[in-house]
Amino acid sequence: MRLLLDTHAFLWWNSADERLPLPLRVAVANPANQVFVSAASVWEIAIKRATGKLAFTQPVAPAIDGHGFARLAITVEHAEWAGSLPALHRDPFDRLLVAQAQLEGLVLVTVDEEILRYQVPHL
Numbered sequence: 001m002r003l004l005l006d007t008h009a010f011l012w013w014n015s016a017d018e019r020l021p022l023p024l025r026v027a028v029a030n031p032a033n034q035v036f037v038s039a040a041s042v043w044e045i046a047i048k049r050a051t052g053k054l055a056f057t058q059p060v061a062p063a064i065d066g067h068g069f070a071r072l073a074i075t076v077e078h079a080e081w082a083g084s085l086p087a088l089h090r091d092p093f094d095r096l097l098v099a100q101a102q103l104e105g106l107v108l109v110t111v112d113e114e115i116l117r118y119q120v121p122h123l
Contacts, residue, residue: 001027001030001032001033001034001107002033002034002036002104002105002106002107003027003028003033003034003035003036003106003107003108003109003123004035004036004037004038004072004097004100004101004104004106004107004108004109005028005035005036005037005038005041005069005109006041006094006097006108006109006110006111006112006115007040007041007044007045007093007097008110008111008112009024009028009109009110009111010037010041010064010069011045011054011056013025013028013067014063014067019111020111021111023123024109024111024123027109027123028109034070035067035068035069035070035109036069036070036071036072036104036106037064037069037070037071037072038072038074038096038097038100039071039072039073039074040074040093040096040097040100041093041097042060042061042064043093044093045060046060072100072104074096074100077103078096078099078100078103079096079099081099081102081103082095082096082098082099083095085098085099085118086118088114088117088118089114089115089117089118091114091115094112094114094115097115098115098118098120101120101121101122102118102119102120106121107121107122107123108120108121108122108123109122109123110122110123
């Protein structure tokens with residue numbers, strides 16, 4: 001399976017936070033699965049860190065690499081698709097993750113009920 005971590009899922013995985021449910025932790029840890037972290041999540045982390053809403057003190061890229069996750073760039077197609085999604089959820093980062101999951105055939109790893117209003121495969 002090809003998984004795309006929602007930003008909170010990445011943060012919880014990185015800090016071994018048990019708010020990430022066990023079935024999701026098992027899926028992320030499974031070496032048969034390829035796990036992606038989007039540049040959208042890195043951007044969201046950087047913004048929240050800069051505004052004092054998040055205390056993530058380490059550089060994000062080495063954290064992604066250290067877990068063996070793949071980096072997912074944002075393309076023009078992703079941006080356009082995200083902009084064309086129905087206004088079911090106002091968070092632009094989540095909308096971009098939905099677009100990436102839909103266009104790239106990825107399964108979104110999230111516990112965010114709002115994001116699941118979109119037709120996106122998820123765990």
